[in-house]
Amino acid sequence: MNTPTKVAWDTKIAVILRDDLEVWQKLNVTAFATSGIAATVDGVVGEPYVDGDGTKYLPMYRQPVLIFSTDAARMKTIHERALRRDVIVAVYPEAIFETNNDEDNRATIADVPTDQLVLAGIAVRGDKREVDKVVRGATMHS
Known part of the structure; x- marks a missing residue:
């Protein structure tokens, strides 16, 4: 096995989850919110994986995704x-837990002013210093 190369990332991906969510909701928010980053940021996803038998697997993020937790007030x-x-920024409105398709998901915020969104979580990506300032006050999820 090769020795891993330590990489210093100049960008950071972070997911901030509201701390009152059920475990399944936290996992769902994380998957959905980060999919927007994977789908829109060039170079954020690496090469496909291939095992020793030549079986191919989908690529994944090239860098870690840090998960944070906070209360509803700090989420705002x-x-x-x-x-x-x-x-x-990718947002996951709480109302999405009651929908089951993309059109209805987007409709959950279509008529809601930004400052009135009730968010279960968000995902952000950017310069690591900027992301650190955004997530200040949230705690690493455990």
Whole structure:
């Protein structure tokens, strides 16, 4: 096995989850919110994986995804910071837990003003210093 090469990332991907969610909801928010980053950021996903038998697997992120947790009040603050900073943002409104298709998912926020969104979580990506400022006050999820 090769010795891993230590990489210093100049960008960071972070998911911030509301701390009152059920475990299945936290996992769902993480998967959905980060999919927007994977789908839109060039170079964020690496090469496909291939095992020793030649079986191919899908590529994954090239860098770690850090998961944070916070309460609803700080989630609003973090969301506001994310919108003011030079990061990209994916939101997961709480209302999506009641829908089952993409069109209805997007409709959950279509008529809701930004400052009134009730978010279960968000995902952000950007310069690591900017992301650190966005997530300030949230704790690493355990």
